[in-house]
Amino acid sequence: MVNIRTAQPKDVPQLVVLLQTLFAIEADFDFDADKQARGLQLLLHSDNACIWVAELASGNGLCAMCSLQILISTAEGGEVGLLEDLVVAADVHNQGIGAKLLAEVVKWAKQRGLKRLQLLADKNNAPALGFYQRQGWQSTQLVCLRRVISEKK
Ligand SMILES: CC(C)(COP(=O)(O)OP(=O)(O)OC[C@H]1O[C@@H](n2cnc3c(N)ncnc32)[C@H](O)[C@@H]1OP(=O)(O)O)[C@@H](O)C(=O)NCCC(=O)NCCS
Numbered sequence: 237m238v239n240i241r242t243a244q245p246k247d248v249p250q251l252v253v254l255l256q257t258l259f260a261i262e263a264d265f266d267f268d269a270d271k272q273a274r275g276l277q278l279l280l281h282s283d284n285a286c287i288w289v290a291e292l293a294s295g296n297g298l299c300a301m302c303s304l305q306i307l308i309s310t311a312e313g314g315e316v317g318l319l320e321d322l323v324v325a326a327d328v329h330n331q332g333i334g335a336k337l338l339a340e341v342v343k344w345a346k347q348r349g350l351k352r353l354q355l356l357a358d359k360n361n362a363p364a365l366g367f368y369q370r371q372g373w374q375s376t377q378l379v380c381l382r383r384v385i386s387e388k389k
Contacts, residue, residue: 238299238333240340243287248276250298251287258323262358279303288340290324290333300324302337304345304353312351317341319355322364338371356380 243251252272259267279285282305290300302322309316319341324334345353355373357364369375 237293237331238290238336239293240288240290240337243276243280243289243301245277245280247287247289247298248273248280251276251289251301254298254301254323254325255321257326258321261361263360264358279305286344287321288337288344290337292328299328300333300337302341304341306348306350309351314351315349316352316354317345317348317350319353322355334367335371 252269255272255276256267256269259265259272276287279287284306285303287301287303289298291297292299300323303320304317305320306315307318308314322334322337324337342353354376355368357368359365
């Protein structure tokens with residue numbers, strides 16, 4: 237029903253639409269199409285990042301996405317991955333697409349020799365937290381802090 241592949245520059249407009257869905261439910265982020273398009277372009281051109289998409293076999297476009305960026309961890313003594321932007325279009329939830337996308341990312345991470353994957357999730361997003369737990373992700377004692385450096389567009 238879906239084909240998982242890595243994203244290409246031509247996908248950016250559809251990815252921006254998927255990110256709009258995601259940011260609408262995440263209290264810490266505001267949707268801004270230009271910023272999201274710039275971020276996607278940076279990911280697509282980075283040697284240390286990848287975006288995967290799920291494409292409907294019916295030819296109706298992209299229905300899900302997920303990104304991964306590589307970081308160096310002193311704790312692990314090697315490379316780890318930061319998973320972000322996992323979102324499945326609402327009309328195709330609960331059909332195994334999120335799990336399939338995540339499995340592809342984990343497969344890639346293993347092949348690349350990453351030691352661990354990590355992600356941030358909205359603490360009030362119970363469906364996503366349940367989904368990750370059932371996919372084998374564990375909670376940690378860490379909390380996320382942030383400091384804004386620049387508000388420039
Ligand atoms: C969280 C999210 C990514 C999950 O994606 P999804 O495609 O709906 O997830 P799946 O279909 O793979 O899995 C969901 C459930 O459907 C079940 N399922 C899988 N295939 C199925 C099928 N063919 N028929 C019915 N159910 C199925 C799975 O068993 C799973 O059940 P579980 O959660 O009880 O284990 C999706 O809900 C989403 O995009 N949410 C909004 C954005 C978001 O919160 N992103 C996370 C940000 S941190």
